[in-house]
Structures are given as C-alpha cells and as structure tokens.
Amino acid sequence: MRVVLGEDLVLLRDGLIRLLRAYDFDVVEAVDSGPALLDALLDHRPDVAVVDVRLPPTFTDEGLRAAIEARKRVPGLPVLVLSQYVEQLYARELLSDRGGAVGYLLKDRVSDVRQFVDAIRRVASGGTAMDPEVITQLLARGARDRPLTTLTPREREVLSLMAEGRSNGAIATRLFVTEKAVGKHIANIFGKLGLPMSEDDNRRVLAVLAYLDRV
Amino acid sequence: MTDHDLVRDARARIAQAARGLLRTPLCLVGLPLVPLQLVTYPMVLVTVGVPLLLLVTALVRHYAGFFRTWAGRVLDTEVPPPYRLPANRGPMTRVRTIATDPATWRDLAFLPVNAVAGVFFGVLPPALWLGGAFGFLVPLLWLAGGREVEFTLVDADTPGGFVAAPFLGAAYLAAAWWVTPRAAVLHARVVRLLLAPSATAALTDRVRALSDSRADTVDAQAAELRRIERDLHDGAQARLVALGMSLGMAEELLARDPRAARELVVEARQSSSLALAELRDLVRGIHPPVLADRGLDGAVRALALAHPLPVEVDLELDGRPEAPVESAAYFAVAESLTNVAKHSGATGAWVRVRHEGGRLALMIGDNGRGGAEPAEGGGLRGIERRLAAFDGTLGVASPVGGPTIVTMELPCELSSVKTSSSSGTA
Numbered sequence: 001m002r003v004v005l006g007e008d009l010v011l012l013r014d015g016l017i018r019l020l021r022a023y024d025f026d027v028v029e030a031v032d033s034g035p036a037l038l039d040a041l042l043d044h045r046p047d048v049a050v051v052d053v054r055l056p057p058t059f060t061d062e063g064l065r066a067a068i069e070a071r072k073r074v075p076g077l078p079v080l081v082l083s084q085y086v087e088q089l090y091a092r093e094l095l096s097d098r099g100g101a102v103g104y105l106l107k108d109r110v111s112d113v114r115q116f117v118d119a120i121r122r123v124a125s126g127g128t129a130m131d132p133e134v135i136t137q138l139l140a141r142g143a144r145d146r147p148l149t150t151l152t153p154r155e156r157e158v159l160s161l162m163a164e165g166r167s168n169g170a171i172a173t174r175l176f177v178t179e180k181a182v183g184k185h186i187a188n189i190f191g192k193l194g195l196p197m198s199e200d201d202n203r204r205v206l207a208v209l210a211y212l213d214r215v
Numbered sequence: 216m217t218d219h220d221l222v223r224d225a226r227a228r229i230a231q232a233a234r235g236l237l238r239t240p241l242c243l244v245g246l247p248l249v250p251l252q253l254v255t256y257p258m259v260l261v262t263v264g265v266p267l268l269l270l271v272t273a274l275v276r277h278y279a280g281f282f283r284t285w286a287g288r289v290l291d292t293e294v295p296p297p298y299r300l301p302a303n304r305g306p307m308t309r310v311r312t313i314a315t316d317p318a319t320w321r322d323l324a325f326l327p328v329n330a331v332a333g334v335f336f337g338v339l340p341p342a343l344w345l346g347g348a349f350g351f352l353v354p355l356l357w358l359a360g361g362r363e364v365e366f367t368l369v370d371a372d373t374p375g376g377f378v379a380a381p382f383l384g385a386a387y388l389a390a391a392w393w394v395t396p397r398a399a400v401l402h403a404r405v406v407r408l409l410l411a412p413s414a415t416a417a418l419t420d421r422v423r424a425l426s427d428s429r430a431d432t433v434d435a436q437a438a439e440l441r442r443i444e445r446d447l448h449d450g451a452q453a454r455l456v457a458l459g460m461s462l463g464m465a466e467e468l469l470a471r472d473p474r475a476a477r478e479l480v481v482e483a484r485q486s487s488s489l490a491l492a493e494l495r496d497l498v499r500g501i502h503p504p505v506l507a508d509r510g511l512d513g514a515v516r517a518l519a520l521a522h523p524l525p526v527e528v529d530l531e532l533d534g535r536p537e538a539p540v541e542s543a544a545y546f547a548v549a550e551s552l553t554n555v556a557k558h559s560g561a562t563g564a565w566v567r568v569r570h571e572g573g574r575l576a577l578m579i580g581d582n583g584r585g586g587a588e589p590a591e592g593g594g595l596r597g598i599e600r601r602l603a604a605f606d607g608t609l610g611v612a613s614p615v616g617g618p619t620i621v622t623m624e625l626p627c628e629l630s631s632v633k634t635s636s637s638s639g640t641a
Contacts, residue, residue: 060508085495085573089517108491135522208340 005030006037007050034062041070048124053083103129128165135160158185228395232340242333245326297412325409336402343391350384434605436563452489527565534629547598559583563573577623585617
C-alpha cells in the first residue's frame with residue numbers, strides 16, 4: 001500500500017516511516033511542508049496520505065488545507081490527518097465533501113500502533129476514522145437534541161464507535177457482544193434517529209455525522 | 216411661530232430669568248467659605264485645624280459639587296470631579312492630599328469668580344426684562360406728572376421722547392430675549408472652566424487608570440505563569456518521570472519476566488497519553504491553536520461548534536486584530552459563552568463581531584433568565600480586567616427575567632489580510 005507522509009518534525013517523521021514500513025506500507029514520499037505535500041499527493045496519488053495539520057511555511061493549518069485542496073482535485077483521495085489537538089471545525093471541513101475516506105486523529109493515537117494502523121487501512125479502503133474525542137464532543141453537543149436522549153447507554157456506545165468508523169465486527173469485539181447484537185442496536189439507533197439504513201460502512205458513518213452535524 | 220407659541224416662549228424665558236436671579240444669593244453664599252478655608256490652613260499647626268480643615272474642605276467640595284451638577288445639566292455634559300484620592304485614610308495624609316491638590320485651589324478661586332458671575336448673569340436678564348417693560352410704562356408716568364423720571368438718556372423733554380422710550384424698551388426686551396437662555400450657559404461655562412478637571416488633572420487620572428490596569432495585567436500574567444509552571448510540574452513533568460521509571464523497570468524485567476515488562480510498557484504508554492492530554496489542555500489555555508490557525512473568525516466559530524447550546528455566529532472582519540487584542544477578544548467571548556452555558560438557563564445564544572470606527576465590537580447574547588452582573592472574583596470581572604489592559608470596555612445588560620447581552624469594545628486596527636476559512640464550509 002503506497003503512502004505519502006506529511007510531517008515536519010524529523011523525529012516524528014522518521015518514527016512514522018519506521019512504523020509504517022514495519023507494517024508493510026510503502027512510504028513513497030515523506031515531505032515537510034504544505035506546498036510540497038500538495039505536489040506529492042498530486043504526483044503519486046497514493047493509496048493513503050498521512051498528514052500533520054500544522055506544517056510550514058505558515059505553521060498553522062497548512063497540512064489540512066493541502067489535504068482538502070488535493071481532495072478537491074482528486075476526489076476521494078484517502079487522507080488521514082493527524083493533529084496535536086482535535087477541532088470540530090476541522091473534522092467538519094474534512095467530512096464536508098462527503099467523499100469518505102478521511103480520518104482525523106490525535107497524534108497520540110499513534111502510540112497504540114495496532115489501532116493506528118487499523119485506522120490507516122480503514123481510511124485507505126474508503127472508510128472513516130474519527131478520533132473518539134471528536135465523537136465525544138459531537139455527542140455531548142448532540143445531547144441537547146431530543147432523539148439522542150432516547151438512546152440507551154449501550155446504543156450511545158455503539159453510536160460513538162460507529163461514528164469513529166468501526167465495522168460491526170470491530171464494535172462487537174470491543175463491546176464483547178455478538179455481531180448480530182450490534183446489528184440490532186444499529187437498527188434501533190437508525191430507527192430512533194430517523195436515518196436511512198445502509199450496508200455501506202462509509203455511508204453509514206457519514207449519515208451519523210451528518211445527523212450530529214445538523215443538531 | 217404663532218402668537219400662542221410666542222407667549223409661551225416669553226413666559227419660559229422670564230421664568231428662566233427669575234430662576235437666574237434666585238440663583239444669585241446661592242452664588243454669594245459661597246464667598247465666606249474663602250476666608251474660612253484660608254484661616255484653617257495655619258490652624259493645622261494646632262491640632263484643632265485638622266478636623267476643621269477637613270470639615271471646611273468637605274463643605275467647599277459639596278458646594279462646588281452642587282454647581283458641578285448644575286453646570287453639567289445646563290451644558291448637557293458630565294462635569295467630573297477632579298479631586299485626587301488620598302492614598303490611605305489617615306487624617307494627616309488627607310490634609311496633605313487636600314493641600315497639594317490643585318483642585319482645592321481651583322475650588323477656592325471658583326468661589327469669588329462664581330459669586331461675580333452669579334450676580335452678573337443672574338441680575339442681567341431680569342434687569343433687561345424690567346427695563347424693557349419700563350420703556351413702555353415710562354410715557355404713561357410722564358403723562359401722570361412724573362416728568363423728571365429719566366429712562367436711558369430719555370426724559371419727557373427729549374424731542375420725540377414719547378416715541379423713543381417704547382422703542383428703547385423694545386430693544387431692551389429683544390436683548391433680554393436673546394440674553395436670557397445664554398446667561399445660564401455662560402455662567403455654567405465659567406463654572407465648568409474652574410471645576411472640571413484641568414488638562415493636567417485629566418492626564419493624571421488617565422495615567423493612574425493606565426498604571427492600575429497595567430498592574431492588573433502584570434498580576435494576571437504572573438499568576439498565569441505560576442499556574443502554567445505548577446501545571447507542568449505537577450502534571451506532564453511528573454508523568455514523564457513516571458514514564459521513564461516504567462520503561463526503566465521494563466528494561467530490567469525484559470529478560471526475566473517478559474509479561475511484567477509488557478505490563479509496564481502498557482502503563483508507560485498510558486502515562487504518555489495522559490501527559491499529552493495535559494499538555495494539550497495547557498496549550499489551549501495559553502493560546503488556542505485554532506486561534507493561531509484561523510484567527511478570531513475560525514476560533515469563535517469553533518467555540519460555537521463546541522458549545523452545548525446552539526450558538527449563532529455573525530462575524531464580519533476585514534482582517535485580523537493584533538495578536539494580543541485578538542487573544543483577549545477570544546478569551547472574552549469564550550468566558551462569556553461559558554457563563555451562558557453555566558448560569559443562564561438559556562436555550563440559545565448568539566455572538567456578533569464587528570470592527571467599526573477603529574474599535575472591535577463584540578456582543579454575546581442569550582435568551583436565559585438574566586440577572587448577570589460583574590461580581591468581584593467572577594468571570595465577568597475577569598473579562599473586564601483583561602479588556603482594561605487594552606483600554607477596552609465591558610457592558611452587561613441583564614435584567615432579571617432575561618435576556619442577557621454582554622457588549623465589549625476594544626480599540627484596535629485590523630491588518631488588511633482577510634482571514635479565509637479555507638474551504639468555506641464551516
């Protein structure tokens with residue numbers, strides 16, 4: 001799987017390259033600035049890009065902007081954005097083109113290597129990987145909305161895992177229940193929130209986020 | 216102008232002239248205060264003088280205060296008191312403050328000047344009114360036999376005197392008409408000249424206000440630095456030490472007990488996550504990253520997004536304020552929105568931001584229960600102090616029952632660069 005990496009801190013860049021290679025990813029280019037990132041993404045059209053939000057030359061949200069710009073030119077280009085902090089504004093901007101295949105994770109999630117690699121694979125295959133912190137904020141915000149308060153605690157748990165971009169199987173393992181039970185919970189959630197049922201993981205998450213976005 | 220209006224106007228002006236006349240004795244009453252105050256100064260050497268001086272000064276200041284209020288009303292502006300405040304409350308400090316305060320001496324000069332002005336501006340209009348009326352009466356007097364009565368260079372024997380007298384009277388009335396409303400204004404101007412803070416006093420006041428707010432700012436900054444230092448020391452730093460320890464122990468155990476080593480490594484990773492979370496919070500408290508990235512525009516929208524209530528953002532800025540002002544404005548909005556969430560009981564809020572006439576104007580409103588006020592130690596007071604450092608102001612309109620609107624203004628210039636929100640989808 002071909003990866004383009006955008007990270008300006010040498011230590012972190014080398015660490016990420018080492019980590020990705022260890023899991024059989026092919027890091028085709030690692031760049032350290034926003035403009036270089038955009039060029040690399042358009043040149044290589046990688047299977048997935050791993051991008052730091054804050055990059056030179058402005059050291060603001062250069063990485064995010066480059067990623068959004070690249071996705072505008074190459075629709076659906078899978079991008080996993082890493083950040084020192086999560087900001088709903090950015091999560092929203094990433095999700096706004098509805099193309100799926102995006103991720104937005106806190107940098108420290110890298111330390112849980114298995115989950116991190118899992119998230120990259122999910123994004124590469126067109127799914128989403130939203131940081132639990134983004135989801136918590138979205139759900140907390142959504143709490144003022146009536147339909148969400150009708151969810152049982154277990155249903156809320158399932159909803160947040162689903163919003164992170166996890167499959168039914170992954171949710172079942174996480175919650176120590178059967179996949180069938182998860183499916184039933186999800187059907188209930190969609191029923192209560194008035195969301196159309198869909199078999200597609202990616203569309204499912206986008207529907208949830210769109211719902212949360214609206215409230 | 217109809218006749219009716221003319222009569223009503225004339226009545227009003229005559230009443231005004233009468234009031235001016237009534238003010239005259241009041242202006243004269245102040246005169247004896249001059250020797251009284253002067254006499255108390257040498258008496259300060261004998262201790263009795265101290266309470267006496269304080270008493271007389273208080274009297275003079277009350278008297279001047281009355282005219283200050285009056286002048287303010289006439290001129291439709293506020294005439295602020297110019298007095299210096301004693302540094303502490305001891306009687307001797309007070310005496311010294313009073314004696315060295317130029318305002319004390321200006322008060323003293325005010326007393327005789329006010330007496331003269333009061334008499335002049337008090338007596339002139341009624342005199343003109345009466346003179347005018349007399350001009351019309353005097354021909355009748357002459358006919359009744361009082362031929363020796365003179366009226367402004369005119370008497371019964373002056374050729375054409377019977378016609379000239381009413382004409383002169385009319386001229387007097389016209390003058391009275393013109394002078395009456397102006398007399399009070401001129402008197403009030405004289406009063407303001409002497410009783411309002413002089414340019415020096417105003418400057419001194421300003422310097423004091425500035426050094427107060429600077430002291431506040433320095434205090435707040437120092438407290439903030441201490442908090443950061445403490446948070447780093449007790450939080451992230453301690454966790455990193457624990458992490459190092461866990462890793463060190465894991466290194467030891469690796470060969471002997473790989474399972475225990477693994478547990479320690481897991482622990483170390485958790486420690487590092489917590490340290491990062493703490494550092495993240497700390498950074499957010501110092502300077503929110505989204506503010507650095509996107510300016511006030513994006514940062515306020517981010518606040519609205521994260522708020523538990525729906526917050527409507529109406530923000531139009533053609534550039535970015537200087538970084539410190541921007542940061543102060545951001546924290547002011549953040550604190551206000553936190554207040555809304557915590558105390559207002561509202562179901563919705565709004566934020567409006569504009570830059571007009573060299574001032575950044577921020578408004579935060581909610582539909583809650585109202586009754587908010589800047590109490591000492593409260594969040595609103597904190598905002599006020601933060602803004603004061605930039606010469607900004609805070610206003611709270613919050614009647615009980617709501618709604619609450621907090622307005623803030625900060626003088627600042629915008630840099631010309633327009634902040635864009637990248638994809639424009641926020």
